[in-house]
Amino acid sequence: MTNKHTQPCSVAAALNVFGDAWTLRIVLEAFYGSTRFEEFRRATGVAKNILADRLKQLTEDEVLERRGIGKAGQRYAYVLTQKGEALSTVLLAIIQWSDHWVYGEGSEPVILIRRESGERVPELIPRWDDGTPIDRASIAPSPGPGANDAIRKRFSAPAKKNAKKKR
């Protein structure tokens, strides 16, 4: 990514961390249990310079922690931090979308099962507290506690149709 996103937007901020072609692949492999440079490289097929860069970036962003292992501590294990583990919800959502809409049911390359029982990971469905599924029409973006003027201007007014901009 050449320039980072600068706008105050949760998605923009997240994309500054993992908005590229490889970062989430690497985080996924960390979930699958990879910890070492060469494990990540083999599992994903990423070029080594790119991997080195992404691991460094993920470490700076505190998604991974780099631990010296081996006698002289010149071998490293990259392990998920809490912040990194919290990306599991994002990964599950992506996997489920991809399985449904790209591969299609019955063609999933990998499935996730519960170790103890073998059951599949259930589908993640956003719901209101009363159990109603959340659909796009029912939600409205609204300025949050960290909003600035631009956001307030954009989202406070309920999007009038013919609001004048000037004059």
Added chain:
Amino acid sequence: MTNKHTQPCSVAAALNVFGDAWTLRIVLEAFYGSTRFEEFRRATGVAKNILADRLKQLTEDEVLERRGIGKAGQRYAYVLTQKGEALSTVLLAIIQWSDHWVYGEGSEPVILIRRESGERVPELIPRWDDGTPIDRASIAPSPGPGANDAIRKRFSAPAKKNAKKKR
């Protein structure tokens, strides 16, 4: 993205659709209600050539549908398809991760509320059918119905520690 991911992996396939710096921003704005080229451009700040390219790609990938509007149909509205709307779960997961781990609670730039009631969108928490939260340790990747030999080799055996590779 220069080369697309080719490995059989749900996350890789998804990243082939939206694994770059701008695509998810654009999809988010579609969720917020943008439909027109200039709306997307203003909301995100993306360069026009990039936007034109991403809209074309999203249309080819059937995340957006491009509808001719206006008299002669030479103005366009880009609207989410079902496949695109299904990305809401991914977007919600990303927004919640970012609000918690990047902005921090109390500093969210935008919040999502229910139009009818004003209640916040509840947190998305992956759970097993019995209600237990899903944590990384309890899940295991396993070959799916569309697995190939490489995947079966990698995930069938429960990751022996000192398995010989050669000889």
Added chain:
DNA sequence: CAAGTTTCGTTTCAATTCAAAACGAAACAT
């Protein structure tokens, strides 16, 4: 209906980023 403005791009170009391969040094295994 004529003139000005907005929309929706395409083209060009310099700068950046990417991927592949070569290279290297320390660590580990035998």
Added chain:
DNA sequence: ATGTTTCGTTTTGAATTGAAACGAAACTTG
């Protein structure tokens, strides 16, 4: 002690990016 693996860095050509200029059709206005 030797060979192999790990974990990178450097180099190089190719691809991508972002900014700005350009253009044509569509709307708006009075």
